[in-house]
Amino acid sequence: MGVIQLNGVMNMISTKxxxxxxxxxxxxxxxxxxxxxxxxxxxxxxxxxxxxxxIVKKMVEGGLIEGSSGKGGGxxxxxxxxxxxxxxxxxxxxxxxxxxACLADKKxxxxxxxxxxxxxxxxxxxxIVHNYLYGKKxxxxx
Amino acid sequence: MGVIQLNGVMNMISTKxxxxxxxxxxxxxxxxxxxxxxxxxxxxxxxxxxxxxxIVKKMVEGGLIEGSSGKGGGxxxxxxxxxxxxxxxxxxxxxxxxxxACLADKKxxxxxxxxxxxxxxxxxxxxIVHNYLYGKKxxxxx
DNA sequence: TACCAACCTATTGACATAGTAGGTTGTTGG
DNA sequence: CCAACAACCTACTATGTCAATAGGTTGGTA
Numbered sequence: 116m117g118v119i120q121l122n123g124v125m126n127m128i129s130t131k132x133x134x135x136x137x138x139x140x141x142x143x144x145x146x147x148x149x150x151x152x153x154x155x156x157x158x159x160x161x162x163x164x165x166x167x168x169x170i171v172k173k174m175v176e177g178g179l180i181e182g183s184s185g186k187g188g189g190x191x192x193x194x195x196x197x198x199x200x201x202x203x204x205x206x207x208x209x210x211x212x213x214x215x216a217c218l219a220d221k222k223x224x225x226x227x228x229x230x231x232x233x234x235x236x237x238x239x240x241x242x243i244v245h246n247y248l249y250g251k252k253x254x255x256x257x
Numbered sequence: 258m259g260v261i262q263l264n265g266v267m268n269m270i271s272t273k274x275x276x277x278x279x280x281x282x283x284x285x286x287x288x289x290x291x292x293x294x295x296x297x298x299x300x301x302x303x304x305x306x307x308x309x310x311x312i313v314k315k316m317v318e319g320g321l322i323e324g325s326s327g328k329g330g331g332x333x334x335x336x337x338x339x340x341x342x343x344x345x346x347x348x349x350x351x352x353x354x355x356x357x358a359c360l361a362d363k364k365x366x367x368x369x370x371x372x373x374x375x376x377x378x379x380x381x382x383x384x385i386v387h388n389y390l391y392g393k394k395x396x397x398x399x
Numbered sequence: 400t401a402c403c404a405a406c407c408t409a410t411t412g413a414c415a416t417a418g419t420a421g422g423t424t425g426t427t428g429g
Numbered sequence: 430c431c432a433a434c435a436a437c438c439t440a441c442t443a444t445g446t447c448a449a450t451a452g453g454t455t456g457g458t459a
Contacts, residue, residue, distance in 0.1 A: 124352045124353050124355065124361040124362055125361075127267075127355070128356050128379075129446085130447075131447085131448085137374070140375070150404090152404060166450080168407095175405095182404090182405055183405075184455075184456045185403065186458045187403085187404090187457085187458065188404045188457070189405085201378070215268060216268055219268060232279070232398050232399065233282070236343070236393060236398060237270075240390075243386075243389055248382075251378060256378060271417085273416085273417085294435060294436090295435075296434095305419085310436080310437080311417095314437075325436075326425045326426055326427095326437075327426025327433090328433065329426080329434085330427085330434075330435050331436080
């Protein structure tokens with residue numbers, strides 16, 4: 116699979132987050148009560164199975180899905196699609212979604228915080244992004 | 258200056274964009290008709306002058322500001338603060354601001370475009386981000 | 400017990416980020 | 430007119446992330 120180069124293009128969401136979302140949609144669409152093997156998802160979605168392994172591992176650890184080994188094994192959702200938000204899926208894969216470092220984590224709190232003219236804007240922006248992503252449910256994408 | 262590490266934290270806007278915005282604000286606030294040397298801006302903003310050189314160079318090339326060498330030289334705005342949008346400043350520094358690669362540039366157009374369940378969401382999301390950033394003016398930050 | 404699928408460790412090339420370093424050109428106040 | 434000043438220019442670097450690839454191990458079931 117060719118490597119995508121992004122010359123001077125700023126991307127907010129990496130393949131990890133986007134692929135995770137597509138795995139979730141696939142699991143929701145093909146839900147039959149049992150487990151769906153990763154091999155099938157990789158084929159549907161045209162994504163390398165090996166790469167997806169890394170992604171679904173995180174998704175299992177994060178409590179989004181459940182895995183089962185052996186014949187008849189695979190992955191399945193743990194909740195109904197309307198019980199997942201896009202925001203929680205992306206946050207699990209990407210880390211805290213924040214426009215700027217000082218808002219992402221207290222440890223990056225900068226000494227200029229009180230006099231920073233841009234901080235209110237970043238806060239407002241983050242709030243808009245947050246509201247959109249956490250307002251969108253997995254069920255909205257199927 | 259210490260290097261900021263962002264373990265598992267997703268940041269949309271890099272220092273280039275954020276610093277550029279702060280330079281613009283500084284130039285607007287200290288505007289007296291003449292040029293303001295980078296040394297002064299670096300001191301006000303507590304950012305390495307050497308690093309700012311890289312940033313202001315792009316800002317000059319991009320037509321945001323004007324530079325003048327020699328004694329009494331420095332940088333100044335080319336327009337009034339209400340004639341700059343935050344979006345255009347960030348786009349110049351960060352490249353096209355887009356949530357996902359396939360929306361950033363036609364050359365990343367993927368074969369799954371027509372059946373992609375997530376694309377409409379990314380389009381809507383990008384539109385919200387775009388509207389916010391291009392609706393915000395430099396004059397709103399002073 | 401053979402097969403299948405998840406699970407685990409590690410390595411890799413390419414690129415971006417966030418700077419640092421030092422030199423050259425151009426302008427102007429004294 | 431020249432010294433001081435400031436922009437401008439080229440090059441380099443450490444660190445980290447992204448997007449995978451590779452191969453082996455554990456565990457469940459038909």
